[in-house]
Amino acid sequence: MSMFSIFNVSGSAISAQSQRLNVVASNLANADAVAGPDGQGYKSRQVVFETTPMGADASSGVRVSSVKESNEPLRKVHNPSHPSADAEGYVTHSNVNPVEEMVNMISASRSYQNNVEVMNTAKTLLLKTLQMGQ
């Protein structure tokens, strides 16, 4: 029954989108994080999606191929009274852009909803197919 692989396809998409949402959450949580003594601040992370074949011939799911760190420069704020300030009085913050992350979050949650809807429709159709001839 070919419709059963819809659950695999949409399931893979849901898991990939929830991982994206996870990454967004950790980015937003660390948006105001200050670099430690080693000077390495938090770098924002982004997931990379990749198409992956799923069971039957033409159905293709999604998987997260890698989580990449952003190469943008860390944000430096002049605040000499801060305990983590360096010799010139600068404090290194993370390079997270909160606006970008919020947009990313909305996009991820919409895609998640779409795939849940697809699964629900497939389930309804399969249940009706089971009742065939009754």
Next chain:
Amino acid sequence: MFANITSGLDLHSKALVLRAERQRVIASNIANADTPGYVARDLNFKDAMNAATSGGLSASSSSAQGSGTNGMTNSRHIPLSGGSIGTLGGASNLAYTAQTQPSLDGNSVDLDRERANFVDNSVRYEATLRFINGQSKTILSAIQGQ
């Protein structure tokens, strides 16, 4: 004699399999709406149904010869070979959808269109299901003669 009674049922069963096939392809498109470089695919239901009804179960070989069905614009183009899907040979009718709003990451999924297609396809799937149910009820009442 009995073959005549069930021939209508046979047609609808083929349509049902193809509808399920298309449903799966559209689900793949929706799942890959955010994947860079993914090219959306779709099933040409009319051609697939023609291939399924004319050639019966060996439709895949006949549709491969009938060039021009796979979206080919030239008879010398190499036909798409997407492997064999199911038993009806629907794979040869899998085409790539045209891009309406080209995106920079090479993804050609139009989510609005895919969602519309998905709903449309599920309604038609259910309609086919009801045809089968109605027909089987008719046959049953004819057998029982009550």
